[in-house]
Amino acid sequence: MIHLITGGQRSGKSKFAEKLILSKTSNPVYMATSRVWDDNHRKRIEAHKARRGSQWTNIEEEKFLSKHDVNSRVVLLDCITLWLNNFFFDNGEDDDKTIAQAKEELDKIFSQECDWIIVTNELGLGGHPGNDMAMRFNDIQGTINQYIAGKADIVSMVISGIPLEIKNTLNINH
Structure with a gap:
């Protein structure tokens, strides 16, 4: 099962995802993808870990998610x-390589026998980017979001902390 959760920045996506996963398992996996940019970012990451508590298995992986075996888990x-x-x-500037690597890695993780709850940002809601690099990234983000949404069983959008289900091929309620 793949459940994609999208929305704007600070919309409540992660809180919704954490609540959802805890309704499915008492021993969830948290796969965090952020690089540590500076000391403030490191403190924020540590605060997130502490908030989640000891029942979570924390995996920090910047790129190669598939090297972690999460079969039979809820991630x-x-x-x-x-x-x-x-x-x-x-x-x-090799955007084609970025898209190809991301799709390849997603295909690998989706082949594992587990349930995925995936958080992403809906960058297209924030207006037109002010520079070429930001526009390139928005295009890549939109392409990958569509790729995941196409494979997802459930897609939810969170707006101001309120989740809205926009796709459900499993016909289950949350």
């Missing part, structure tokens, strides 16, 4: 935007 992948950033900046 919260947070977030696609930060994960794509890692490929985007590592690949320079």
Whole structure:
């Protein structure tokens, strides 16, 4: 099962995802994709870990999610935007390579027998980017969001902390 949760920045996506996963399992996996940029960012990451508590299995992986065996688990992948950033900046201006690597890695993780709850940002809601690099990233983010949504069983959008279900091929309620 794949459940994609999208929305704007600070919309409540992660809180919704954490609540949802805890309704499904008492031993969830949190797969965090952010690079540590500076000391303030590191403190924020540590605060998030402390808030989640000891029942979570924490995995920090910047790019190669598939190297972690999460078969038979329920996994919260947070977030696609930060994960794509890692490929985007590592690949320079080779956007095709970034998209290909991201799709390849997603296909690998989706082949594992587990449930995925995936958080991503809906960047297209924020207006037109002010520079070429931001526009390129928005295009890549939109392409990958559509790729995941196409494979997802459930897609929810969170607006001001309120989740709205926009796709459900399983016909289950949350």
